Amino acid sequence: MLGQGPRIIVLNGPAPETTQSMLDAGLTPALNTLAQIQIWRAAAPHAPAVAHIDTGMNRLGLPLDAVGAAADALGDQPLALVISHLACSEDPSHPLNARQLARFQVAQDSFGPGKRSLAASGGAFMGPRFRFDMVRPGVALYGGSPFTADHPDLVTCARITAPVLQVREVTAGESFGYGATAVAETPMRTATVALGYADGFLRSAAGRGYGVHEGARLPVLGRVSMDLLILDARTAPELQAGMQVEFLGDQARLHDVAAAFDTAAYEVLTTFVGAARRPAVC
Numbered sequence: 001m002l003g004q005g006p007r008i009i010v011l012n013g014p015a016p017e018t019t020q021s022m023l024d025a026g027l028t029p030a031l032n033t034l035a036q037i038q039i040w041r042a043a044a045p046h047a048p049a050v051a052h053i054d055t056g057m058n059r060l061g062l063p064l065d066a067v068g069a070a071a072d073a074l075g076d077q078p079l080a081l082v083i084s085h086l087a088c089s090e091d092p093s094h095p096l097n098a099r100q101l102a103r104f105q106v107a108q109d110s111f112g113p114g115k116r117s118l119a120a121s122g123g124a125f126m127g128p129r130f131r132f133d134m135v136r137p138g139v140a141l142y143g144g145s146p147f148t149a150d151h152p153d154l155v156t157c158a159r160i161t162a163p164v165l166q167v168r169e170v171t172a173g174e175s176f177g178y179g180a181t182a183v184a185e186t187p188m189r190t191a192t193v194a195l196g197y198a199d200g201f202l203r204s205a206a207g208r209g210y211g212v213h214e215g216a217r218l219p220v221l222g223r224v225s226m227d228l229l230i231l232d233a234r235t236a237p238e239l240q241a242g243m244q245v246e247f248l249g250d251q252a253r254l255h256d257v258a259a260a261f262d263t264a265a266y267e268v269l270t271t272f273v274g275a276a277r278r279p280a281v282c
Contacts, residue, residue: 007080008025008027009027009028009029009050010022010029011030013031014029015036015039019039019040019044023043028049029049030052030060030083032052032060034066034073037073037074038073041075048077048079049077049078049079051071051074051081051082052084053067053082053083053104055084055085055099055100055103055104055118056087056099057086057087057100061085064103067110071110071111074111079113079114080114080115081116081134082108082114082117083136085118086120086123089119089120090148091147092122101130115133117132117133117134119131119132119135120135121138121144123135125147125151138266142157142254143157143158144158144254144266145255150254156253158269158272159248159249159250160200160249160252161244161246162193162194162195162211163194163243163245164191164242164243164244164245165193167189168189169187170184170187170189172184172186172187176190177221177223177229177230179222181206190221190231191239192230193229195247197224198226198275199227199276200275201224201247201272202224202268203223204262204263205220207222208260209260209261210231210252211247211252212246213239213245214238215251216235218231218232218245231245
């Protein structure tokens with residue numbers, strides 16, 4: 001939670017063995033159960049918390065029939081925020097959105113003063129009724145649309161490029177990569193690029209993924225290796241070793257890449273980010 005008084009919220013809440021670490025680090029727990037409320041009140045009765053209400057996702061959060069008991073159990077515990085989470089915000093017309101809004105409006109009244117938040121990236125586009133005091137943008141911070149297609153109000157800001165290491169002329173009948181799963185039917189020009197599944201480019205994108213150079217879409221040939229992949233470079237005759245190929249950005253749009261990977265835009269982003277955070281392994 002950014003802005004005045006930045007705050008990091010731990011969505012899964014406190015446990016007896018993690019409470020002191022959370023206090024030492026200045027973290028704020030989201031309280032999802034009556035048991036978690038008791039744990040936090042016993043350990044830190046004056047430290048702020050977040051009341052997390054389940055309004056229809058059935059993942060984490062206080063059940064609606066426990067909200068009154070939760071408010072009583074919190075007593076004078078300071079609340080930084082009361083939150084819930086929409087299950088179907090990628091489809092603004094889904095009836096569950098309206099049901100969750102109505103449930104949240106009723107349930108949040110059980111708690112004392114404090115900010116309210118229901119909308120993440122998708123809900124932020126669903127009108128002021130869903131925005132309350134603050135929104136929690138996730139994928140939208142990276143320029144990714146929370147819907148099933150690009151949104152005109154979002155600008156691309158997540159970009160992945162990788163350098164060409166080698167350009168090859170391959171004769172008909174030659175195969176590409178591990179397992180020889182792709183074979184050149186005619187003479188081909190290919191480019192080997194320094195990007196692989198260790199970097200977040202999903203191995204499952206073999207035969208479906210692509211890179212882009214100067215507007216030309218270059219399909220992946222054969223399997224994706226740990227740190228290398230091979231592209232069909234026949235439509236990019238100018239491509240040479242040392243040049244960059246875009247795999248996410250203005251030419252390789254997030255939703256198009258996700259469709260090629262047969263997954264969600266969220267997984268594309270988190271896979272790349274997760275790979276970037278991992279230490280190199282020899």
